[in-house]
Structure formats: C-alpha cells, structure tokens
Amino acid sequence: MSRFILSRPASLRRRLILGITVLAALAVLASQAIGFVVLRSWLMDRVDQQLRDFKPPSRAFLDAVSRGGIPGLEKAPAVLPSDFRVYFYNSGGRLLHRSLGAGGRPGPRLPTTLGEVGLGGGHPVTLPAVSGDGHWRALLQPGPGRLNGVVVLPLDTVDGAASKILWLNAILLAGTVIGLVGVARWVVRLGLLPLTRMERTAETITAGDLSRRLPDTDPRTEVGRLGRVLNTMLARLQRAMAEQEASEARLRRFVADAGHELRTPLTSIQGFAELALRHEGRPADEQREANRLIAQNADRMRLLVDDLQLLATLDEEPTYRRVAVDLLSVAADAVSDTAVHSRSHPLDLGPLRTVREPDGTEELELVETGGDGHRLRQVVANLVSNAVTHTPPGTPVHVRVGSTLAGPRTGGTDRPGRTSSSPPLPRGSTICVIEVADEGPGLDPHKAAHVFDRFYRADPSRSRAHGGSGLGLAIATAIAQGHGGRLELDTHPGQGCTFRLVLPVSAPYDLGRNSRGRRGP
CATH class of the missing domain: 3.30.450 (Beta-Lactamase)
Known part of the structure; x- marks a missing residue:
C-alpha cells in the first residue's frame, strides 16, 4: 500500500502544499528544540548555582x-x-x-x-x-x-517544567501543522490561480476555439511571461492554420479552374473530331473549317498547359539568370512590339519623373537592375498587352521608367487604393519602377482586389473566346516576387489603371532561388 502511494504521481498543488507544510513544521520543530534546550540549560544552571552558593557550616561536619x-x-x-x-x-x-x-x-x-x-x-x-x-x-x-x-x-521542578514544555510543544506543533495545511492550500490555490485559468483556456482552445488567449500576461511574473510566450505561439499557430486552410482552398479552386479551362477546348476538339469521323464525305471547305477549329482549340489548350507549367515552376523553385538588365530597353521593346501589332491605342514611353532638356524634350533615365531579362520582358509585355486589350480603342497608354524611393506615393509600399499580392518593400529604399498606366474606365475595389488571382477575369472581354486564361498577372506576380520585388495596381473607377513593376536596384540575394518562399496556387 505504501509503495502504491509513493508511486502515484502527485500534482503540483499537492507537492507545494506538502513541501510548505514539511518545511514550516521542521522550522517550528527546530525552534522548539532550541527553546527546550535553552530553557532546560537555564534551569540546570540555576540549580547548579544554588548548589555552589550553599556552604554547610563546619559544625555540621563535626x-x-x-x-x-x-x-x-x-x-x-x-x-x-x-x-x-x-x-x-x-x-x-x-x-x-x-x-x-x-x-x-x-x-x-x-x-x-x-x-x-x-x-x-x-x-x-x-x-x-x-x-x-x-x-x-x-x-x-x-x-x-x-x-x-x-x-x-x-x-x-526542572523535570516538571521540561515535561510541560514538551507537551506544550507537541500540541503547538500539531496545531501548527494543521493550520499550515489549511493556509498552504489557500496560498497555493491563490498562487496557482493563473495556471488554473490557463488550464481552462487551454481546454477551450483544445475544443476548437483558437481565438481564445491566455489572460495572465504580466511580464513581471513567471506565469505572465509563460502566458505571453503561449499567446505568441497560439497566434502563430492560428495564422499558420489559416494560411494552410487558405492554401488548400486556393489549391482546390486552382484545380477546379484549371479543369474548367481545359474542359472547353477538349470538348471542342472531341466534338469536331467525332463530327469529322462520322461524316467523312463532307465538303472540303467544311473539313478544313473543322480542322482549323480543332487546331485552334489544341493551340489554346497548349498555351494554357504551358502557362500552368510555367506557374508551377515559378512556385516550386524558379531559376533566373542573374545579369544586368536595362529596364529602359525592356520597356522600349514592349512598347515597340505592341505598337506593331495594335494601332488602336496611342502608346508613349516617358520617364517616371518628368525631367526636360533645354529644347523641351523629356530626358529618359537609364535604369539597371539584376535579374533575368527574358522574364522581365515577359512581365512588361504582359502589362502593356493587358492595357491595350482591356481598354476601349483610342485609350492612351503610358509607359514610364525610372528609379525612386519606396513610399506610398511612389510605389513599393501599401496604401489605400493600392492592390498587391506581394509583401511591401522597406520604405525609403531605392527601387526601379516600370509603370504601365492607361486612361480607361479603371476597376472598382472588388475587382481590383482579385485582379492578381489565378483564372480571374475582371471584365467580359477576358473570355475564353478571346484566348485569355487569367494566368498572365499571376505569372507576372510570381516573376516579380522571384526578383525581390512586387507587382501592384493603383486604380479607381473612371480614373484608369496603373500597373507598377517594382524591383530593387540590385537583387540582394541569389536569384537562383525564390527566397520569399513557395507560393501556393
């Protein structure tokens, strides 16, 4: 029985009560023992002194x-x-x-x-x-x-006083132990009250309420410091779970959107192929039209698969060449290529900050950064093409290039009315910027908030019939992030859209890895 009692794990409250009681009882017992020894020694000294002071007369001896x-x-x-x-x-x-x-x-x-x-x-x-x-x-x-x-x-007298003292000490010790047990239970319960509240809060959190936090966070106490650490851990855990749920939701939506996008051209190809097989004796012009539609849908499906493969590669571990890239040349190539294929929109190339020469012409700034020139050209070409495709004919499109400091007015940081799916850059850091601004109708806040989502189309013109997959801005965002920068949008209804590619002057890390981490679908 005693072995079973000793082997049972005691709670912290029980151990504290037992420890306080034992220590206090030992202290009382030690003080009683010292008092008893001192009192008995004092009584014995008095008896010895009386014996020394008593001198029998000589006549008594005789x-x-x-x-x-x-x-x-x-x-x-x-x-x-x-x-x-x-x-x-x-x-x-x-x-x-x-x-x-x-x-x-x-x-x-x-x-x-x-x-x-x-x-x-x-x-x-x-x-x-x-x-x-x-x-x-x-x-x-x-x-x-x-x-x-x-x-x-x-x-x-000495023995009687010592006996009474011993009995009194025994009664006092017993009363002290009983009182100590009661007082120790109250003191320990009061001292462990923050831990009790933590236990109840932890039970609530375990039941599924991750929004609860521990109430005792006073940094001057050990329990308070523990509460602060646990609250920080809970906040990170809740944030990680929310990010995991959002990532899973994005993945499910991505798979569903990808399947939906691929189903349309596959259905068309299957339909025209079955039609051609069932009616082999159709006229040659109808046969050519069916073959053309099959090839067109196969090409659409190939482009979509290529975009999906590229996006998956950029998400997993993109590989970029690290060379000096002239952003002014990149912007000029994008403007010239778009002007050749589309003459319905006036395009112009200018500096980010207007600097005029004595003859009245604007001075373009040579801006260089480290990165993959091919990928950066792909981003700028996509932005210019989107501005031409999704605005009415005749809408001016302005491309601006320059360097500035990151801030709410210049770009690179967050502000009301600005949308980006990438984290902001340090305010005041030197950045390279390519802006693509149009004077079209702009976007309302709801559409602007989703413009960088995958497979999102902001207006009916971005339909499957026109070949848009909704992955262009998502790919551009992944490339910008891989270069240590970000892609952002400033827009208001009726005031046009300004897409801004923001890059550091020189990439601060190895461009062979995406140091900002892998982005989910």
Missing part, C-alpha cells in the same frame, strides 16, 4: 562525625527549611549515616565510598533517586579535617 556512628540517628536526620540535602563522608571517604535535610521523596542513590561518587573537580553531577523516576543534582563541598559533604537538590 556533628555528623560525632553522631554518625550512634545507632538510630540515621533515621532522624536534621531538617532544613528547604529542598537541600547534605550527605557527609568521613576522612576515610566513607558515607556517614548522619545527613542534613529530609522530606517525603526518596533521596539520591549515593555510593558508600567517596571514590565511587565521581564528584571530583568541583562539577555538579546528576544522580538517580533511590526509587522512582526522580533525579538529584549533586555537588561535592569540602569540609574541615579532610571531611567532605555532598550537597544535593531535587530536579523535580
């Missing part, structure tokens, strides 16, 4: 010698008005029958010869009583003519 041999006198000793008793030894060291003092209690057990007493040196000794549990304190006092006397005092 009288004891002269009458010590008379029969019957030993039964009628002289009476002293105190508890003192004096026993005499003759010059030969033998105990005489004559003594001073008498009483009802048994006297000390004295040896018949002085050599057996052990009183030499003048130090008091304790002798047992002739009968019973009593004790006497004895001191040797020399007399005249080589006579000696032994002065004794009973220790009944």
Whole structure:
C-alpha cells in the first residue's frame, strides 16, 4: 500500500502544499528544540548555582562525625527549611549515616565510598533517586579535617517544567501543522490561480476555439511571461492554420479552374473530331473549317498547359539568370512590339519623373537592375498587352521608367487604393519602377482586389473566346516576387489603371532561388 502511494504521481498543488507544510513544521520543530534546550540549560544552571552558593557550616561536619556512628540517628536526620540535602563522608571517604535535610521523596542513590561518587573537580553531577523516576543534582563541598559533604537538590521542578514544555510543544506543533495545511492550500490555490485559468483556456482552445488567449500576461511574473510566450505561439499557430486552410482552398479552386479551362477546348476538339469521323464525305471547305477549329482549340489548350507549367515552376523553385538588365530597353521593346501589332491605342514611353532638356524634350533615365531579362520582358509585355486589350480603342497608354524611393506615393509600399499580392518593400529604399498606366474606365475595389488571382477575369472581354486564361498577372506576380520585388495596381473607377513593376536596384540575394518562399496556387 505504501509503495502504491509513493508511486502515484502527485500534482503540483499537492507537492507545494506538502513541501510548505514539511518545511514550516521542521522550522517550528527546530525552534522548539532550541527553546527546550535553552530553557532546560537555564534551569540546570540555576540549580547548579544554588548548589555552589550553599556552604554547610563546619559544625555540621563535626556533628555528623560525632553522631554518625550512634545507632538510630540515621533515621532522624536534621531538617532544613528547604529542598537541600547534605550527605557527609568521613576522612576515610566513607558515607556517614548522619545527613542534613529530609522530606517525603526518596533521596539520591549515593555510593558508600567517596571514590565511587565521581564528584571530583568541583562539577555538579546528576544522580538517580533511590526509587522512582526522580533525579538529584549533586555537588561535592569540602569540609574541615579532610571531611567532605555532598550537597544535593531535587530536579523535580526542572523535570516538571521540561515535561510541560514538551507537551506544550507537541500540541503547538500539531496545531501548527494543521493550520499550515489549511493556509498552504489557500496560498497555493491563490498562487496557482493563473495556471488554473490557463488550464481552462487551454481546454477551450483544445475544443476548437483558437481565438481564445491566455489572460495572465504580466511580464513581471513567471506565469505572465509563460502566458505571453503561449499567446505568441497560439497566434502563430492560428495564422499558420489559416494560411494552410487558405492554401488548400486556393489549391482546390486552382484545380477546379484549371479543369474548367481545359474542359472547353477538349470538348471542342472531341466534338469536331467525332463530327469529322462520322461524316467523312463532307465538303472540303467544311473539313478544313473543322480542322482549323480543332487546331485552334489544341493551340489554346497548349498555351494554357504551358502557362500552368510555367506557374508551377515559378512556385516550386524558379531559376533566373542573374545579369544586368536595362529596364529602359525592356520597356522600349514592349512598347515597340505592341505598337506593331495594335494601332488602336496611342502608346508613349516617358520617364517616371518628368525631367526636360533645354529644347523641351523629356530626358529618359537609364535604369539597371539584376535579374533575368527574358522574364522581365515577359512581365512588361504582359502589362502593356493587358492595357491595350482591356481598354476601349483610342485609350492612351503610358509607359514610364525610372528609379525612386519606396513610399506610398511612389510605389513599393501599401496604401489605400493600392492592390498587391506581394509583401511591401522597406520604405525609403531605392527601387526601379516600370509603370504601365492607361486612361480607361479603371476597376472598382472588388475587382481590383482579385485582379492578381489565378483564372480571374475582371471584365467580359477576358473570355475564353478571346484566348485569355487569367494566368498572365499571376505569372507576372510570381516573376516579380522571384526578383525581390512586387507587382501592384493603383486604380479607381473612371480614373484608369496603373500597373507598377517594382524591383530593387540590385537583387540582394541569389536569384537562383525564390527566397520569399513557395507560393501556393
């Protein structure tokens, strides 16, 4: 049974109560023991001092010698008005029958010869009583003519006081232990109250309420510091779970959108192929039209698969060439290529900050950054193509290139009315910017918030019939992030759209890895 009790794991509250009670009981017991020893020593010193101060008269020694041999006198000793008793030894060291003092209690057990007493040196000794549990304190006092006397005092007072003190200490110790158990339970319960609240909050969190936080976060206490650490851990855990749920939702939506996008051209290809197989004797022009539609849908599906493959590669671990890239040349190539294929929109290339020469012309700034020129050209070409495709004919499109400092007005940081799926750059850092701004109808806040989502189409013109897959801006965002920058949009209804590619002056890390982490679908 005792082995089972010792093997049971004790709670922290029980261990604290037991530890406090045991330590306090030991402290009380030690103080009682010290007090008992000091009190008994003090009482014994008083008895010893009385023995030293008592000097039997010389006549008592002579009288004891002269009458010590008379029969019957030993039964009628002289009476002293105190508890003192004096026993005499003759010059030969033998105990005489004559003594001073008498009483009802048994006297000390004295040896018949002085050599057996052990009183030499003048130090008091304790002798047992002739009968019973009593004790006497004895001191040797020399007399005249080589006579000696032994002065004794009973220790009944000392023993009685010590016994009462022991009983009082035992009762006090028992009461102290009982009181300590009650007080320790209250103190420990009060001290562990923050831990109890933490336990209840943890049970609520375990039940599924991840929004709950621990209430005790005072940094001046150990429990408070633990609460702060746990709250930080819970916040990170909740954020990680939310990100995981959002990533899974994006993945499901991505798979569903990809399947939906691929189903349309596959259905068309399957339909025209079955039609051609069932009606082999159709006219040649109808056969050519069917083949053309099959090839067109196959090409659409190939482009979509290529975009999906590229996006998957950029998400997983993109590889970029790290070379010096002239962003002014990149922007100029995008403007010239778009102008050749689309003459419905006036395009112009200008500086980010207007700087005019003495002859009135604007000065273009040479801006260079480190990165993959092919991918950056792909981003700028996509932005210019989107501006031309999704605005009414005749809408001016402006392409601006320059360097500036990151801020709410210039770009690279967040502000109201600005949308980006990438984290902001440090405010005040030097950045390279390519802006593609149009004077079209713009986008409302709801559409602008989703413009960088995959497979999202902001207006009916971005339909499957026109070949748009909704992945262009998502790919451009992944490339910008891989270069340590970001892609952002400033727009308001009726004020046009301004897409801004923001890059650091020189990439601060190896462009062979996407240091911002893998982005989910």
